[in-house]
Amino acid sequence: xxxxxxxxxxxxxxxxxxxxxxxxxxxxxxxxxxxxxxxxxxxxxxxxxxxxxxxxxxxxxxxxxxxxxxxxxxxxxxxxxxxxxxxxxxxxxxxxxxxxxxxxxxxxxxxxxxxxxxxxxxxxxxxxxxxxxxxxxxxxxxxxxxxxxxxxxxxxxxxxxxxxxxxxxxxxxxxxxxxxxxxxxxxxxxxxxxxxxxxxxxxxxxxxxxxxxxxxxxxxxxxxxxxxxxxxxxxxxxxxxxxxxxxxxxxxxxxxxxxxxxxxxxxxxxxxxxxxxxxxxxxxxxxxxxxxxxxxxxxxxxxxxxxxxxxxxxxxxxxxxxxxxxxxxxxxxxxxxxxxxxxxxxxxxxxxxxxxxxxxxxxxxxxxxxxxxxxxxxxxxxxxxxxxxxxxxxxxxxxxxxxxxxxxxxxxxxxxxxxxxxxxxxxxxxxxxxxxxxxxxxxxxxxxxxxxxxxxxxxxxxxxxxxxxxxxxxxxxxxxxxxxxxx
Amino acid sequence: xxxxxxxxxxxxxxxxxxxxxxxxxxxxxxxxxxxxxxxxxxxxxxxxxxxxxxxxxxxxxxxxxxxxxxxxxxxxxxxxxxxxxxxxxxxxxxxxxxxxxxxxxxxxxxxxxxxxxxxxxxxxxxxxxxxxxxxxxxxxxxxxxxxxxxxxxxx
Amino acid sequence: xxxxxxxxxxxxxxxxxxxxxxxxxxxxxxxxxxxxxxxxxxxxxxxxxxxxxxxxxxxxxxxxxxxxxxxxxxxxxxxxxxxxxxxxxxxxxxxxxxxxxxxxxxxxxxxxxxxxxxxxxxxxxxxxxxxxxxxxxxxxxxxxxxxxxxxxxxxxxxxxxxxxxxxxxxxxxxxxxxxxxxxxxxxxxxxxxxxxxxxxxxxxxxxxxxxxxxxxxxxxxxxxxxxxxxxxxxxxxxxxxxxxxxxxxxxxxxxxxxxxxxxxxxxxxxxxxxxxxxxxxxxxxxxxxxxxxxxxxxxxxxxxxxxxxxxxxxxxxxxxxxxxx
Numbered sequence: 003x004x005x006x007x008x009x010x011x012x013x014x015x016x017x018x019x020x021x022x023x024x025x026x027x028x029x030x031x032x033x034x035x036x037x038x039x040x041x042x043x044x045x046x047x048x049x050x051x052x053x054x055x056x057x058x059x060x061x062x063x064x065x066x067x068x069x070x071x072x073x074x075x076x077x078x079x080x081x082x083x084x085x086x087x088x089x090x091x092x093x094x095x096x097x098x099x100x101x102x103x104x105x106x107x108x109x110x111x112x113x114x115x116x117x118x119x120x121x122x123x124x125x126x127x128x129x130x131x132x133x134x135x136x137x138x139x140x141x142x143x144x145x146x147x148x149x150x151x152x153x154x155x156x157x158x159x160x161x162x163x164x165x166x167x168x169x170x171x172x173x174x175x176x177x178x179x180x181x182x183x184x185x186x187x188x189x190x191x192x193x194x195x196x197x198x199x200x201x202x203x204x205x206x207x208x209x210x211x212x213x214x215x216x217x218x219x220x221x222x223x224x225x226x227x228x229x230x231x232x233x234x235x236x237x238x239x240x241x242x243x244x245x246x247x248x249x250x251x252x253x254x255x256x257x258x259x260x261x262x263x264x265x266x267x268x269x270x271x272x273x274x275x276x277x278x279x280x281x282x283x284x285x286x287x288x289x290x291x292x293x294x295x296x297x298x299x300x301x302x303x304x305x306x307x308x309x310x311x312x313x314x315x316x317x318x319x320x321x322x323x324x325x326x327x328x329x330x331x332x333x334x335x336x337x338x339x340x341x342x343x344x345x346x347x348x349x350x351x352x353x354x355x356x357x358x359x360x361x362x363x364x365x366x367x368x369x370x371x372x373x374x375x376x377x378x379x380x381x382x383x384x385x386x387x388x389x390x391x392x393x394x395x396x397x398x399x400x401x402x403x404x405x406x407x408x409x410x411x412x413x414x415x416x417x418x419x420x421x422x423x424x425x426x427x428x429x430x431x432x433x434x435x436x437x438x439x440x441x442x443x444x445x446x447x448x449x450x451x452x453x454x455x456x457x458x459x460x461x462x463x464x465x466x467x468x469x470x471x472x473x474x475x476x477x478x479x480x481x482x483x484x485x486x487x488x489x
Numbered sequence: 490x491x492x493x494x495x496x497x498x499x500x501x502x503x504x505x506x507x508x509x510x511x512x513x514x515x516x517x518x519x520x521x522x523x524x525x526x527x528x529x530x531x532x533x534x535x536x537x538x539x540x541x542x543x544x545x546x547x548x549x550x551x552x553x554x555x556x557x558x559x560x561x562x563x564x565x566x567x568x569x570x571x572x573x574x575x576x577x578x579x580x581x582x583x584x585x586x587x588x589x590x591x592x593x594x595x596x597x598x599x600x601x602x603x604x605x606x607x608x609x610x611x612x613x614x615x616x617x618x619x620x621x622x623x624x625x626x627x628x629x630x631x632x633x634x635x636x637x638x639x640x641x642x643x644x
Numbered sequence: 645x646x647x648x649x650x651x652x653x654x655x656x657x658x659x660x661x662x663x664x665x666x667x668x669x670x671x672x673x674x675x676x677x678x679x680x681x682x683x684x685x686x687x688x689x690x691x692x693x694x695x696x697x698x699x700x701x702x703x704x705x706x707x708x709x710x711x712x713x714x715x716x717x718x719x720x721x722x723x724x725x726x727x728x729x730x731x732x733x734x735x736x737x738x739x740x741x742x743x744x745x746x747x748x749x750x751x752x753x754x755x756x757x758x759x760x761x762x763x764x765x766x767x768x769x770x771x772x773x774x775x776x777x778x779x780x781x782x783x784x785x786x787x788x789x790x791x792x793x794x795x796x797x798x799x800x801x802x803x804x805x806x807x808x809x810x811x812x813x814x815x816x817x818x819x820x821x822x823x824x825x826x827x828x829x830x831x832x833x834x835x836x837x838x839x840x841x842x843x844x845x846x847x848x849x850x851x852x853x854x855x856x857x858x859x860x861x862x863x864x865x866x867x868x869x870x871x872x873x874x875x876x877x878x879x880x881x882x883x884x885x886x887x888x889x890x891x892x893x894x895x896x897x898x899x900x901x902x903x904x905x906x907x908x909x910x911x912x913x914x915x916x917x918x919x920x921x922x923x924x925x926x927x928x929x930x931x932x933x934x935x936x937x938x939x940x941x942x943x944x945x946x947x948x949x950x951x952x953x954x955x956x957x958x959x960x961x962x963x964x965x966x967x968x969x
């Protein structure tokens with residue numbers, strides 16, 4: 003038995019390691035994906051005033067803090083028995099769309115694109131945003147950073163703190179939007195829409211026009227036939243902020259739906275002794291092991307599953323792209339893991355279009371920011387779509403509104419089982435007798451993981467285009483093995 | 490007087506006795522403790538006295554530092570309400586004392602380990618009584634676990 | 645911008661029990677990134693680069709010029725990497741609230757390890773664990789033995805585990821402060837004494853806050869933030885809402901208060917303060933507008949969760965750094 007350890011996994015947020023065991027024939031016997039971290043948020047929010055929790059749970063993740071803030075804010079609304087005012091809801095959703103724009107842009111260009119644009123087996127030194135820029139041009143790189151920065155500025159304007167947002171209060175938000183700010187956001191949102199469409203164009207030109215890449219997406223060892231989960235609105239269109247949770251099965255048929263306070267009837271979490279992270283599964287279907295198929299309770303909650311679980315997108319350009327994707331990939335549901343990158347771009351377009359819609363609505367400058375018809379605080383559940391999947395926050399409090407119990411099912415947690423299975427499948431498909439297991443091969447195994455997690459692997463370099471830039475890649479002993487220059 | 494070891498966790502070689510940090514204001518309680526001394530009033534030798542000009546000088550950091558460094562209990566002595574040499578210092582101490590008590594409760598430190606008493610300059614006898622009472626109470630409670638727990642670093 | 649060739653600084657960014665926000669703050673240098681990469685090579689940064697632990701082990705001692713260590717020390721892997729990076733780095737900087745003071749993960753020090761594991765793996769209503777399985781430090785599978793790091797009883801700050809050269813506070817540190825520090829190092833400016841907190845301005849948040857403070861600095865009643873209608877203009881404390889600004893050092897640009905939220909102290913205490921929570925406790929208590937003990941007790945009764953509020957980011961760094969068991 004030979005053992006390959008990928009420790010730590012890299013180009014994502016969080017700690018993890020992958021252990022690959024191969025037998026004497028060089029075939030993969032088993033693969034374990036272990037999460038070695040745990041901090042205990044579900045326990046240490048106990049005793050805290052519940053209205054403080056939305057600002058505590060942003061610290062679960064510094065890449066998607068807005069997601070936790072939203073799910074938490076909605077749970078706190080429910081604890082106090084109030085719905086936010088119309089203005090507050092619009093403001094929250096506007097923030098949230100900017101949050102999705104910034105995150106999806108960063109993920110596609112810095113995390114997803116390298117493995118495609120440069121090539122999955124390319125040398126380590128090129129598998130980053132610089133390699134992407136070499137291919138697509140420095141002007142685009144500048145634009146990526148600029149759009150990301152603009153989206154973050156909108157977040158800071160609306161949300162208070164730039165990263166760990168502070169905007170939510172029970173029943174609403176702390177700060178309104180002034181008319182001049184609204185107009186500014188309209189102008190910026192138009193930029194988002196253009197850039198989102200442009201990003202899709204890059205995907206078309208660089209990925210879809212390349213037969214080898216299409217082959218990897220469609221025929222590579224990166225597909226799982228499992229159920230798909232996502233939040234949908236009343237018309238079954240994808241919605242990140244609100245709606246009901248919908249799960250479609252491996253044939254694309256609706257399997258179940260549930261409202262936030264019904265989540266316990268539908269989701270259960272399993273514990274394994276080799277990971278600190280739990281494994282959610284569909285309760286009504288049951289846990290049958292780390293297996294695919296209609297009868298397995300394993301499901302995924304990802305950009306791709308959201309598109310699978312919906313009947314379409316609520317904005318026109320996104321809808322066109324949704325239809326095109328499914329037409330190219332052969333109908334719904336799509337099981338190809340790497341198609342998550344494509345789905346993410348469809349979502350980027352929707353987030354940008356919806357951002358513009360919300361900003362163009364003058365009602366967003368309203369002054370009724372908070373619904374104060376509070377009931378005695380008791381219990382509440384809030385669900386949103388994080389960029390990485392369906393996010394559930396559930397709190398119980400005493401009469402003074404101090405948390406007595408909390409339960410969280412976090413975006414990536416939904417995908418713990420599918421990720422494990424994807425990694426194993428990829429390893430088995432790629433590592434075979436006679437294959438030399440080197441860095442490139444191991445990276446192809448990691449690719450199975452990266453498709454799920456729109457995390458940050460961003461530019462360590464910025465590209466204004468006018469100044470020269472040098473990237474030195476050093477070995478561990480300090481010697482430069484490669485220099486990439488940009489004039 | 491026979492020393493009684495009430496705490497099985499204490500070193501068996503020597504019976505454990507409480508270490509009480511006594512922070513006394515100069516004008517009232519410290520003078521009272523002088524009076525107790527010259528009057529040869531007996532009280533347990535458990536206190537380590539720290540003199541401040543006013544109980545209002547007491548920074549909660551003193552209290553927490555003392556606990557973390559091994560004080561089993563802390564006795565604060567100040568002037569009676571209305572008699573503070575600086576007019577309002579003892580009221581500030583009173584407010585901080587109560588909020589400290591609430592904090593200690595959350596940290597699972599017994600409230601008896603922090604005591605506030607108004608003892609005027611002429612009340613030497615009262616001082617001796619208070620120290621006697623408090624020593625017995627803390628003797629029964631046992632050593633403060635704070636120092637041991639906060640100085641332990643896991644490996 | 646031609647300069648005589650200076651060897652580039654080797655820089656590492658690593659995370660303990662962290663959220664990634666500090667890594668994001670490093671990336672938020674935006675345009676200044678160009679200046680940064682002219683002067684520094686990043687050699688280890690799991691969020692962004694593919695350097696693995698084995699590559700770090702192979703580095704020579706003191707071969708990394710600056711390591712920004714963010715995140716608290718929660719388990720044996722965090723502790724191990726703290727020791728490894730201390731050995732490999734010339735300057736080890738505790739970056740962000742968690743490394744500096746324990747941060748939000750430090751709130752776990754209100755509970756025991758068993759209470760936390762029990763909640764996560766047994767009690768939460770969605771968990772189905774009839775066999776009471778718990779993650780194991782070593783677990784045998786047919787193919788070999790799998791290991792996980794040990795979850796410690798307490799959360800620690802970085803300097804409780806290793807010698808730290810400097811602290812850059814904040815959750816996360818405001819990026820402009822990081823750039824100032826970085827450029828100071830690059831330009832060879834003499835740094836403050838070892839062990840200093842850098843990237844801060846030596847005054848409390850109140851000095852930079854634009855809200856208006858009244859002259860009457862006393863409190864009749866404490867309110868939870870949602871119990872009042874914030875006028876957006878007056879100091880929170882004047883409105884009866886606890887704000888940690890008076891006890892918090894500056895550097896963030898009063899960002900939360902600009903978002904109409906009271907400060908929660910992520911930037912840490914003023915210099916020479918040994919226990920941050922004790923200072924804000926003292927301030928709030930002293931301001932209570934009463935000389936009557938029963939009234940005082942009633943007013944204090946309205947302060948919910950004083951320990952969790954006053955020590956929101958700093959519990960592991962405080963004098964009584966965990967709930968006594």
